Amino acid sequence: MDRLGALVRHNALLLRRDPGPVLSRLCMPVLLMVVFEPLYRAAAGTTGEIAIRDTAPRVLVTFSMFAVSTVGVTMIAERTWRTWSWLRATPASAWELVAGKSVPLLGVLLVQQVLVLGLARIAFGLSILAPPLLLFAGLAWALCILACGVLLATFAHSPTQLSSFADVGGLLLSSVGGALVPITLMPAWLRDIAPVSPAYWGVRALRAAVVGDGVATLAAVAVLLVLALAAGWLACWRINRHWSRPELL
Amino acid sequence: MLSSEGLEKHYGDVRALDGFDLTVAPGEVVGLIGHNGAGKTTFLEVAAGLQRADAGRVTVCGVDVRREPRRARALLGVAPQEVALYPRVTVREHLTLFGRLHGLRSARLRREITALAQEMMLADLLDRPAATLSGGQRRRVQTAVALVHRPPVLLLDEPTVGADPVTRDALLAAVRQRAADGAAVCYTTHYLPELERLGASIAMVAGGRVIARNSGDRLLAGLPSELRVRFTGGVPARLGELPATTVDDTELRISTVTPGPELAALVAEYGADRLSSVVIRPPTLDDLYRRLALGGDHVG
Numbered sequence: 001m002d003r004l005g006a007l008v009r010h011n012a013l014l015l016r017r018d019p020g021p022v023l024s025r026l027c028m029p030v031l032l033m034v035v036f037e038p039l040y041r042a043a044a045g046t047t048g049e050i051a052i053r054d055t056a057p058r059v060l061v062t063f064s065m066f067a068v069s070t071v072g073v074t075m076i077a078e079r080t081w082r083t084w085s086w087l088r089a090t091p092a093s094a095w096e097l098v099a100g101k102s103v104p105l106l107g108v109l110l111v112q113q114v115l116v117l118g119l120a121r122i123a124f125g126l127s128i129l130a131p132p133l134l135l136f137a138g139l140a141w142a143l144c145i146l147a148c149g150v151l152l153a154t155f156a157h158s159p160t161q162l163s164s165f166a167d168v169g170g171l172l173l174s175s176v177g178g179a180l181v182p183i184t185l186m187p188a189w190l191r192d193i194a195p196v197s198p199a200y201w202g203v204r205a206l207r208a209a210v211v212g213d214g215v216a217t218l219a220a221v222a223v224l225l226v227l228a229l230a231a232g233w234l235a236c237w238r239i240n241r242h243w244s245r246p247e248l249l
Numbered sequence: 250m251l252s253s254e255g256l257e258k259h260y261g262d263v264r265a266l267d268g269f270d271l272t273v274a275p276g277e278v279v280g281l282i283g284h285n286g287a288g289k290t291t292f293l294e295v296a297a298g299l300q301r302a303d304a305g306r307v308t309v310c311g312v313d314v315r316r317e318p319r320r321a322r323a324l325l326g327v328a329p330q331e332v333a334l335y336p337r338v339t340v341r342e343h344l345t346l347f348g349r350l351h352g353l354r355s356a357r358l359r360r361e362i363t364a365l366a367q368e369m370m371l372a373d374l375l376d377r378p379a380a381t382l383s384g385g386q387r388r389r390v391q392t393a394v395a396l397v398h399r400p401p402v403l404l405l406d407e408p409t410v411g412a413d414p415v416t417r418d419a420l421l422a423a424v425r426q427r428a429a430d431g432a433a434v435c436y437t438t439h440y441l442p443e444l445e446r447l448g449a450s451i452a453m454v455a456g457g458r459v460i461a462r463n464s465g466d467r468l469l470a471g472l473p474s475e476l477r478v479r480f481t482g483g484v485p486a487r488l489g490e491l492p493a494t495t496v497d498d499t500e501l502r503i504s505t506v507t508p509g510p511e512l513a514a515l516v517a518e519y520g521a522d523r524l525s526s527v528v529i530r531p532p533t534l535d536d537l538y539r540r541l542a543l544g545g546d547h548v549g
Contacts, residue, residue, distance in 0.1 A: 006345075010338075014338070082333035089329075091351065
């Protein structure tokens with residue numbers, strides 16, 4: 001735990017010394033929700049609280065997808081600085097290194113969720129019927145996308161490649177998953193394949209938690225946690241297979 | 250103690266390690282020398298657990314690096330060849346991070362950082378970010394990070410590349426001190442006088458294995474000295490045609506393992522009056538290294 005604590009503090013320090021990307025990701029969804037909410041409302045033909053119940057989880061999921069590239073960039077930066085090999089030469093395990101990278105960003109994502117949902121509550125009258133369920137759903141979603149980001153980083157050979165993967169993949173998955181566009185507006189064939197996207201389960205978990213549907217929330221959370229574990233395990237396996245060699249860059 | 254037996258590592262068709270055997274005892278400094286691509290860095294990466302060997306075994310203080318990598322890494326201090334620092338993180342924060350990762354707690358960690366800062370001339374730099382340091386200062390930080398937890402085995406990969414003389418002195422003094430304290434040190438370099446200053450024994454690496462291992466003196470024993478003789482009125486033409494000789498204006502250079510008898514023969518033939526100066530340069534580690542780099546098979 002002492003090693004994990006040291007890594008978490010260190011990675012939080014790295015974020016504090018270069019806060020630009022994190023701040024932009026915190027602010028962007030708040031601004032965009034103000035813009036998107038009337039559009040979603042018009043598109044879905046709903047009004048008031050029903051619309052914001054749809055909009056808030058969607059905006060949250062769409063913009064938290066960018067955390068995939070944020071965590072990936074922090075890992076690729078370690079390779080650019082050649083510090084990853086050095087970390088690997090310490091007694092820290094791959095799990096500790098990955099968790100050390102992820103925990104500070106998990107905090108950022110939870111703050112992002114509080115901002116977006118807080119705005120939805122204060123400005124648009126969203127009522128959250130089961131706050132503990134929502135916390136659980138938000139945590140599971142954040143873990144899932146962070147694990148996906150770490151996994152993606154272990155396959156990327158350069159920062160630009162990672163950026164391409166994350167941008168295209170993020171947009172694709174949030175679109176397919178019904179986060180960018182309401183799923184009811186999507187063609188039938190796209191609706192059928194929506195569950196392959198983690199974003200689908202993210203929206204589903206958050207929306208169910210907002211309305212206090214415990215069963216639906218837990219089912220979606222279970223899928224998200226399985227995805228997170230699978231991505232995390234595969235990322236650690238890649239790291240243990242000596243992903244660190246900087247000449248791959 | 251560091252020990253490797255029969256290490257093999259292939260990258261496709263390239264044999265980076267091909268039966269690499271080496272033992273470094275506590276308190277010993279072993280200098281790995283060899284041309285680029287000989288396998289020195291690959292060996293250090295395998296020993297540090299950063300690469301997995303295809304065959305063979307490395308142990309650190311008896312702990313198998315492959316079977317118990319985390320336990321083995323806890324016993325190692327590693328300074329990679331390339332400077333690897335976080336640009337916006339201060340020297341103190343680097344030392345704190347790596348000290349904590351090796352299990353040092355607050356009080357001892359603070360003591361070690363203070364002592365290292367003095368030893369490595371980093372006291373005034375502790376609160377400066379790495380990006381603001383010079384190349385030599387970064388080298389010192391990098392080595393300090395490897396030393397902060399006082400590991401029993403040190404793997405230092407060309408730690409003085411690009412370092413100024415002051416930095417080099419500090420680094421060598423720190424390494425000597427750690428060896429005197431009982432650490433086993435494996436040190437790669439192309440600056441061979443450093444190995445003499447460290448009192449290191451030498452392991453010559455070529456083709457992915459150690460082809461010679463001995464003290465510097467013993468390895469040099471079979472190498473020729475250089476006899477340099479200046480002649481008044483120019484070098485006699487006949488001498489320039491002899492094997493292992495070069496003639497440069499008035500100076501004759503003879504590469505020979507018996508410089509004394511060669512000199513005596515010259516005096517006898519031409520008379521001491523014609524010899525205006527005589528220098529005998531004994532072989533150096535640089536000569537040994539050049540011979541190795543040129544594919545010589547001297548294995549003293």
